[in-house]
Amino acid sequence: MDKVAMSKPEAFDPESLIETDPIILKQVQKDLSEEYIRFMSLVLNERLNARPRGGTSLFDHLRKAASNESS
């Protein structure tokens, strides 16, 4: 049983507060996905650009490797 009525259960169906329209659900999930990808890109970008003191970032290594390969 998913729900436990605390009071007056007959007057209120909690399902009435829950969105069930598949079009809306899909839209919400799409929006969350876009924000999730944007956030993960930010985190990844930050980590790739992080330079240890006196060192080089992962991006620096990648750029150098790419440059060596192309030359």
Place this chain on the structure above:
Amino acid sequence: MMTDSATAIETNDDILAFGTVVRRTVPYLHIVSPQFYTELFAETLLRWLESGATWRLKEAPLFKQYELGFTHFKHCAEIEGLWDPGVLARLRDAVSKGFGVPVSGRINISAHKLVAGQHGSIHTDNEPDETHRLVVQLNRGRASDAGGNLVLLSGPTTDDMAIVFKQETNSAVGFGLGPASYHAIGRVRTGTRFTIIYTFLTDAVTVKNYFVAP
């Protein structure tokens, strides 16, 4: 004393409805209520949010929204019922009953305002001094495609989306905060999304930005 007591009870009833609360367990323990404030106070508070409030934009990688904390607005007499001790005591007791565990009488009350493009990505709010959160929607009717829905998830990815709440004005959703309390606010597409946020704190909390239920 009798007069004070009677007045306090009358004040409580003027502010808080919250007579119907249903507990649910999926994706994690939460409570829902169809009417949190009295109709009169919901209207008063919404009008204040729309016109009397001073908002601060808060931007972080995970979210973007306007916020305010009500401890800064104690001078606003028209909404002082929000932090009336009797109201907070009744709220604490009702929330404790709803969750089946006693919650603290130390309660932070804030408001969020989200406009088009603003959102809250998937997060848990697993802070050491915060135990439960209650979110009350206040609006003049939001279309189902207006965005800004409160979402509960069973995990950290969008595939874990479990419940998308409609934005019925004056409805409330409460949930315990912990490592698994994944939730999000969908991106607002149109209009303005107002919510009142009650955060129940532990007794160890040090930042004095809360009200106390006696």
